[in-house]
Amino acid sequence: MSATILPEKNLHYPVLLNEVINIITPQNGGTFIDCTFGQGGYSKKILEYPNTKVIAIDRDKNSLHLASDLKKKFEDRFSFYNIKFSQIKDLNLKDEIKGIIFDLGYSINQIKDLSTGLSFDSKGELNMKMGLNDFSAKDVINKLDQKELEQIFKYFGEEKNSKLLSKKIVFERQKKNLNTQDLVNIVKRVKKKHHTKTNPATKVFQALRIFVNKEISELQKSLEASANIVSQNGIILTVSFHSLEDKICKFFFNYLSKQDKVSRYLPEKNTTKKSFSLITKKPVTPGTQELKLNPPSRSAKLRAIKKIGTYENNMNVFLKYENLLNIENFSKKL
Ligand SMILES: C[S@@+](CC[C@H](N)C(=O)[O-])C[C@H]1O[C@@H](n2cnc3c(N)ncnc32)[C@H](O)[C@@H]1O
16 A cells, blocks of 8 residues: 555645654664665655765666755765665665664555556556566567466465456467556456455555556565664664565564674673664554554554674575565566
8 A cells, every 4th residue: 555645736645754753763864774765764864964965776767856856955964876776785885874764565656656556546557667677568468368367466466256257368468468457457357246445456466566566575685784784783674565465574574683692601702682672562553643644554564673693694584575575576478
């Protein structure tokens, strides 16, 4: 779900902003990486505090014009990279990094831009690309085979009708290339008996968006790199909007902060100390005031950890989610 909403024109509400600021404490200065710049809600707030610097990242080139406005205002304290956050490890970082923040998902501007095809109202081709993508939802829906589509809907969307839906799509696409409205209508027909408050195509759209933007490997690679990059006492903070991304953040943060057993019978050098400590034992969620102001924030979950030791790179930690990466790899044939 989107992290921001514009109930009135030109109003922008970065989700859980006060909570983010309370945890990363820019009041004390320092350099922060905002991995999901979007409309710059977090970056701008951090820059309000003197002695701070922000290195911002966003894969969407539409963030560039806002970023260049900030650059004019905070020349030496702000930099922006139009890259994917999995490339965070390639940044040439000179300062110690006090905080790395991720506000995952997509922004309200991206939904409102009907050409992205993220909205159920999009009239054109299937798309769902956030930026710097290799393929679009059009390729996925029209080229992958039925079993592959079924797995994408089942595991990335937790869609109960994944088999029936994928069969129907494969049948319908023999007649014509399917566009966004064709897909919405197929899902509506398959699910006509189920009455839900949300659009029936919500889960299928979520699944396609995760697949098209390779959100699983993006998140895993960037979290892993962040654990290395962030300095002592620095913080990694995530705000997630669907259970799949929250599960991955929770699992990784628990892994990093798990206390290895320190035996009093072993010599000092054989004992291991944990590399991070959990700041949020339970996820922080929006309060009633924020929910009233910004209803889409209801699914937001904030988690954070603090570095207190050393970290050795270990992508194997994510083997638990190998099946999700195998599904992501269906894209190799596109
Ligand atoms: C929810 S919005 C962030 C909103 C921002 N916190 C604000 O206050 O304006 C998420 C942003 O992350 C970007 N994004 C998502 N996945 C990304 C990735 N893998 N690499 C870089 N940017 C990404 C999207 O393009 C979008 O602009």
